[in-house]
Amino acid sequence: MEKNKVSIVVPVYNAGKYLKRCLDSLVNQTYSNLEIIIVNDGSTDNSKYICETYQQEDERILLLEQKNQGVSSARNFGLKHVTGDYVLFVDSDDWIEKDTCEQLLKYAVREHASVVTSSPINVSESGEKEEMVRTGKIQHVNVASEFSFLDEKVLGVVWGSLYRQDCVKNLEFETDIFVGEDTIFYAQAVSRCQEIVFVSDGFYNYVNYSASAAHGKIDEKKMTNLKAWEKIADIFKDNQRIRDSAKGAYGRQCAYFIHRMCATGEKENPYYTLCKKGMKNTWKYIMKDPNTKNRLYYRLMYFVPGVYCRLKHS
Structure with missing residues (x-):
């Protein structure tokens, strides 16, 4: 070897x-x-x-x-x-x-x-x-x-x-x-x-690390993560199952960004609305997540993110 x-x-x-x-x-x-x-x-x-x-x-x-x-x-x-x-x-x-x-x-x-x-x-x-x-x-x-x-x-x-x-x-x-x-x-x-x-x-x-690229305010650079998932879906355009999972991962990332913005009081962040739209457009793919807790989390992030964050971070 x-x-x-x-x-x-x-x-x-x-x-x-x-x-x-x-x-x-x-x-x-x-x-x-x-x-x-x-x-x-x-x-x-x-x-x-x-x-x-x-x-x-x-x-x-x-x-x-x-x-x-x-x-x-x-x-x-x-x-x-x-x-x-x-x-x-x-x-x-x-x-x-x-x-x-x-x-x-x-x-x-x-x-x-x-x-x-x-x-x-x-x-x-x-x-x-x-x-x-x-x-x-x-x-x-x-x-x-x-x-x-x-x-x-x-x-x-x-x-x-x-x-x-x-x-x-x-x-x-x-x-x-x-x-x-x-x-x-x-x-x-x-x-x-x-x-x-x-x-x-x-x-x-x-x-x-708290100062890493994945942390901090949701800004234009962090939003390139969504662009990454769009590119990945295109890489697997010939395999619908994997492509759909990439679209689900796009929606999952939107949910995470919404969570971050709610937890840090950034609901006025212009990317908040974009992430909500992203979840809506990929909803059927997100719901293919095999983890039941994850699917519940996505529902909370889409319908009542503020309530979830107040309970989670109080």
């Missing part, structure tokens, strides 16, 4: 506070045949110095530099230098378990999987880590007949998954999408697969 090289792409921008934790988790992997591609996206803190220090100590590290152009551009730059058989994405403020590459590659090779998606390990901003017991449980999903964006295992992010190189070859992250750009990339990769494998075990430590 060591003959398979794993390329790890790490975009870095002003991540000095967390960067050592991330890079330590990469250079200390139990699987050694790695290519660690770090893209410094014009950092103005000590990130570049930290990256250079690690590069001097580990020949597997390739450090690339570019002017600040955003995470999508940085990932694209890194992808152009990938030479491995498999690709893994890690954000510089997160980290992975020491056997991540070994385990995900094991599943990829053994199960002949083009994409292996693991469960996330959620970590609070204060450092409180979710406890997970490994079971080794896996699930094969035939993309054409079983894959759905309303499946709770489908996180719609690029991290936490190992991709066979041919699944991502010549793919690029869209630089005009600021939230959901990785969801499009994940969807494009999946569209090239016949079957993917989900692993119940957690290997990727995802830190939920």
Whole structure:
């Protein structure tokens, strides 16, 4: 298995506070045949110095530099230098378990999987880590007949998954999408697969930072997430079932935005009405969500969001 090289792409921008934790988790992997591609996206803190220090100590590290152009551009730059058989994405403020590459590659090779998606390990901003017991449980999903964006295992992010190189070859992250750009990339990769494998075990430590792109006021940049789901529906235009699930995910995102705007007193936000309309237009697709609690949540967000938020956040 060591003959398979794993390329790890790490975009870095002003991540000095967390960067050592991330890079330590990469250079200390139990699987050694790695290519660690770090893209410094014009950092103005000590990130570049930290990256250079690690590069001097580990020949597997390739450090690339570019002017600040955003995470999508940085990932694209890194992808152009990938030479491995498999690709893994890690954000510089997160980290992975020491056997991540070994385990995900094991599943990829053994199960002949083009994409292996693991469960996330959620970590609070204060450092409180979710406890997970490994079971080794896996699930094969035939993309054409079983894959759905309303499946709770489908996180719609690029991290936490190992991709066979041919699944991502010549793919690029869209630089005009600021939230959901990785969801499009994940969807494009999946569209090239016949079957993917989900692993119940957690290997990727995802830190939920309050200042991340997914938080804060609903604005034009965050609303590009809806544009992302429109693009994803178009990617699967030839598979009505998956396309409908993407439309349902669009409506689900509208419900989440409505919740956020109600909880923060943003009902006068011009995007509130747009999200209500988005839910209305995708209602029949949202109601295909297999989770009963989720369907109830959508109804509350559409009909009485204010009441729900007052009870939820009182």
